[in-house]
Amino acid sequence: MLFTMHGTIMIFYAITPILIGAFGNFLIPLQIGARDMVFPLMNMASFWISFFSGVVLMVGLFTPLGAAASGWTSYPTLSTLIGDPGNGQTLWTLAIFMLGVGSTLGAINYITTIITLRAPGMGYFDMPLTIWGIFMTAILNAVFLPVLGAGCLLLLFDRLFGTTFFLAGAIATNGTGDPVLFQHVFWIFGHPEVYILILPAWGIVSDLLAWFSRKPAFGAKTTALCMITITILSTLVYGHHMFTTQMSPLLTQTFMTLTMTISIPSAIFFTNWLGTLWRGSIRFDSPMLFAMGVVFVFGLGGLTGLYLGTVTTDIYLHDTYFVVGHFHYTMAASVLLGGFGAVYFWMPKMFGVMMNECLAKWHFWLSFIGLNGIFMGMMVLGYAGMHRRLYNPFVYEFMKGMVPLNTFVTWSAILMGAAQVIFVYNFIHALIKGKKVEDPNPWNIGTLEWTIPCPAPHYNFKEIPVVKCGPHEMGNPNLPEGKDFQYQTEKLVKV
Structure with missing residues (x-):
């Protein structure tokens, strides 16, 4: 029970809400020059559905047999009535289904906002890499959370209505299902989930390394393209979680090759990080x-x-x-x-x-x-x-x-x-x-959020900005004396 709740809370209710929910909602409008998300009502619905899914999850702690205890992956047969007859596992399954609904609504909102509300002059490669990371995460959420939701719904049917989607052998009284089917459904979502969690962090780190090295991000466009490539390939590699399930040797070779392939774009943008640091004027x-x-x-x-x-x-x-x-x-x-x-x-x-x-x-x-x-x-x-x-x-x-x-x-x-x-x-x-920040740009960064007061006003921008350059224009020797960066709203100074 302890390990099940630890894994579930940390993955679905800690990391995901902080980087995707909090920073996604905060940074997307600010960094693309918008006043708000494109669907505010959908945003609110996404939050409250996710919040109440957490309440449903925690209620399981107070049921007679306690919370779910079949691991954060909830593999059948452990997660069926045979392995965990308590209501805690049923509530766990319902909570994850609800969270999937809320997160899917949020993902649709993020994607639409980034596509439609970018400031005039801001092309896709003028966006900070933080936004690229959140953008790719939202796409994966929109595509694969419904798959996990479908798996949880079928598991609920097995627990509540006597179906046998994930039951086999003597315990399957009404037909025969397959416990391994749930593993396929879970990991089709589960491996993209790894990138759902880490893509925003990759974007944030890519930006921070450039800003505090006081130089343009090395291969910024390549880094964005690598994120796109990883997002696509992450949909094809889930089978490496299931090598020990008597998978066909032909399939294991295929999944192994695809897994090795996805390491190539990862290595490229990791090299870009090192290139950004190289000979930078680093501020620690x-x-x-x-x-x-x-x-x-x-x-x-x-x-x-x-x-x-x-x-x-x-x-x-x-x-x-x-x-x-x-x-x-x-x-x-x-x-x-x-x-x-x-x-x-x-x-x-x-x-x-x-x-x-x-x-x-x-x-x-x-x-x-x-x-x-x-x-x-x-x-x-x-x-x-x-x-x-x-x-x-x-x-x-x-x-x-x-x-x-x-x-x-x-x-x-x-x-x-x-x-x-x-x-x-x-x-x-x-x-x-804490001492109030008087300088609206204490870090001397040129992205759009640092052109407005601190803290950001409710409406973000009094006038929608016009973007004229990228987010990492730093270290240009032709800039005025005493200034080593330029805002995205300023015309690019040629080297």
């Missing part, structure tokens, strides 16, 4: 530290993913702590650090105050050291053969030698948890006693 402010932290943890998480996308190594590593360490490096560490960087960077635009820079740097280093201790330790444990979902793995003789490393992982988790107290204090203190 807290948003930049978090962005550089993402470069490290995503590089490590991405490389370890190659072993899980290859059939021969995945057979050994599947369902070990290596998998847990890998997906936390990519989905948790990368998205978490990117989210913190975004909060520190856009804090003055959201609330008109700056957070304490010294505390922010303490927060970064303690979090960075802690999370690497946790997830690197997990990958070493997994490589040594320690399986996940074991109540007490040390009853096995070969795992008893892993106790010290498990203890190290625990202390790393305590360190990382303690570091978040610094963030909470810094955030609340800034809101209550």
Whole structure:
């Protein structure tokens, strides 16, 4: 139950609402020069449906048999009445279906807003890469959340009405279904979900690296094209999650090849990040530290993913702590650090105050050291053969030698948890006693949101801006003395 609720809440109700819901709604109008989202009523419906889905999920904790306990993936037969007869699992399934409806409405709103409400003169490649990341995420949400919703609906029918979509053998009294069918339905959504979560972070990091290196983003158009390529290829690689389900060898080879292929555009834009940093006039402010932290943890998480996308190594590593360490490096560490960087960077635009820079740097280093201790330790444990979902793995003789490393992982988790107290204090203190930002552009950045006061007024722009250049025009030696950037509303100064 603990692991089921942890995975569900963190993926569906923490990472997704923060980066996609909060920053998506806040940044899309500001960075494309619009006064609001194109469908405000749909936006409100999306929020409240998602909110009440969370309420439904948490109600499961107070049912007689407790909340759902079949894992965050809720594989049948564990998630059917045979494996989990309590109402908590039924409420879990209903909650995820409701969340899918709310998120799909939000995705349609995001896509339509970006296509129709861009400021005059703003082409697609004049958009900040943050918007590109949110744009690609919205497309994946609109396409694949209905698939997950359909799977949850069929699972609800199995639990409530006696159907057998996901039941087989002696327990299927009214016909025969297939438990593995749910795995196909789940991972058709589940692997794009990895990119749904991380694409906004990639966009934010791509922008922050350029802005705090005080130079144009290296290969910005190529980075956007790589995001498009990854979005397309992410729809074709889900089978590498199912290599151990007696999949046809021909299919395993196909999915392995496609998985290796998707690493190519990922490697290209990772190289672009390094190119942006190269010979830049780097400012090590807290948003930049978090962005550089993402470069490290995503590089490590991405490389370890190659072993899980290859059939021969995945057979050994599947369902070990290596998998847990890998997906936390990519989905948790990368998205978490990117989210913190975004909060520190856009804090003055959201609330008109700056957070304490010294505390922010303490927060970064303690979090960075802690999370690497946790997830690197997990990958070493997994490589040594320690399986996940074991109540007490040390009853096995070969795992008893892993106790010290498990203890190290625990202390790393305590360190990382303690570091978040610094963030909470810094955030609340800034809101209550923080010094008001007088300069509407404290970071000296040229995107549209920094042309208006801090915090942003309710209507965003008194007059809709006209865009004349891209979002990363920095370091031009022909700019006036004392200025190393230009606004998107200014005519491009030629080098």
